[in-house]
Structure formats: structure tokens, C-alpha cells
Amino acid sequence: MHYDIIGDIHGHAEELRQLLNKLDYQRSGHGYRHAERQAVFVGDFIDRGPANAEAVQIARATVEDGNGHAVMGNHEFNAIAFHTQRPDCREFFRCHTEKNQRQHQATLDQLSSIELREATKWFKTLPVAIELDGIRVVHAAWQPTDIQTIETALDKLGRFTVDFLTFACQQDSPLFRAIENVVKGPEIELPEGKSFVDKDGHERFNTRVRWYANPAELTLQSYSIGAGDVLPDEPVSPRSSAGIASYPASERPVFFGHYWLQGPPMPFAPNVACVDYSVAKQGKLCAYQWNAGDTVLNPAQYVWVDALN
Ligand SMILES: [Mn+2]
DSSP states (O other): EEEEEEEOOOHHHHHHHHHHHTTTTTTTTTTTEEEEHHHHHHOOOOSSSSSSHHHHHHHHHHHHSSSSEEEOOOOHHHHHHHSSSSSSSSBBBBOOOOOHHHHHHHHHHHHHHHHHEEEEEHHHHHHHHEEEEETESOOOOOOOOHHHHHHHHHHHHHHHHHHHHHTTSTTTOOHHHHHHHIIIOOOOOOOOTOOOEEETSSSSSEEEEEETGGGSBBBBHHHHHTTTTTTSBBBOOOHHHHTTTOOOTTTTEEEEOOSSSSSSOOBBBEEEEEEEEEEGGTTEEEEEETTTTTSSOOGGEEEEEEOOO
């Protein structure tokens, strides 16, 4: 099979329709289909954009009709936790703080309560990582041990059940760490006294990293993603990057979203490609057209549409 791996949509359904058209998909029921190819969604269907209900509807129908695949993004995981009440108190697994509420507001405003319930039900069915013939897909980072930890817990405790969430939302439990790493991406602590301001204006003392790379070959600045250019060109402390699995050059291609990239789409490495080019920040909704058997990724295989607003 050939696959078109599609980046974070974040409620930008119109750009999704345009992108699928550009990729030669045809409307089919509520979703889309292609005679020779399948769509693969990297997650983060919701939050921020103007058409969250339609974004979920298109992705879901495409997957459920057998014309595509999807993995869970951090926004779907957060939505499940936001809408599931803890058994021991009135709190939700993701607290309804102003910040968490704001992050989810577009979805809350645009989906009816039935749509929200249905969407959350679908999110719970999504795998956190998939292997298709010839490729791997995950929302943020391919971390084999962590993926195994999550899958074992899902089998044992049920898919995103109250029992699962009880462990998953317990700060620094192994399951919490595993979900952070796979769905939100591994981060390292900045050296004492260093911080930067992220795209949402929050001061951060950690940075997301190029988990697929070997930190011994990079500096703190070149290992980090999304921290601008404020970090020092000093070695990455082995202690801070311990436990992060790099991605060997001999492995099949891996695709993911999550990283809010800007500029011309470009694989990170011959077998590593991010497809999130920030449609929700005036960037592009992007896909990588992968053909069966391709082992070396090529920037010419990226296809995109520009954000509409
Ligand atoms: Mn994300």
C-alpha cells in the first residue's frame, strides 16, 4: 500500500479538504477515499481551528471506512482526560484550569455535547503508535519501550478507562512518563538559570528535543526543537537525555507531527520526517506522499496547502 501521512489538523477542516483534493482523494460518505492509497493521520484533530467537528468527522469516517489510519495526539489524550471524572472526587483527570480550558475552548464551543461524547469515544479507540507495511507512525516520538508500556496498560486496564487514566495521570508514574514521551515528545531540563518563552507565551525550563538523533553528536541548541536560538552551544548532559531512544538509520521510515515546524517541509533525516507545519499558526497543512518500498525520504514528496487565515 502507498500512504499519505497527514499532519496535525487542529480544526482546520477546509484546509484538510483542500489537501485531500490535491492528493487526488474523492469524497466518500463523510470521509475521503483513494483507489490506490490510504491516508494516515498523525493525530491532533482538534483544538484551536474554526471547524473542529468537521475535522473529526472527516478523519473518523476515512478511518472507519477502511480508507485510512490514525494515531492519537496529545490533544485527543488531553480531551479524554478533560472529560473523564476522577472516581474519588469531583475533579476531572485533566483539571479544568483556565489554561487547560483555553487550550480546548474551540472544541468546546464548536461541538455539541453529543458530538463531543462521540468524538471522545472515537479518540479512545485510537492507537498511540502504528506500524504499517514499511512505515511507522506516532504523534510525537517513536519510543519503543514507552509504546510497549502504554500498550500493555491499555490491554490490562482497558482503553483509556478510569483505571488506565488513574495511572496515566499520576505524575511521574511509568505510564505517565511513557505517554509524555510518545504523545507529547521527550523533553530535557535546561541548565540552571536558562529558560525561554514558547509559542503560547509560557516561560519554559525544559525543551523538546530531536529524540531521533544521538545527543552526543549535538549541542543543547541543535538537539532542541522549538526553543528558538536562545540555548547555549554546549554539550547535552548525558544525564538529561538518558532514557530517550534515538532512531537508528537502518530502521524503516518513521513519521510524526506535533512539532509546529515552519519553513519549507524537509525530512529531519533520511528515515525520519515530521509532517506538522503549523496550519493553526498561519503555516501549512502538510502531507508526505510515501510510496511502497521507499526507504529514503525525499523533500519532493511533501504536498501542502497554506492555512486560510
Ligand atoms: Mn501535538
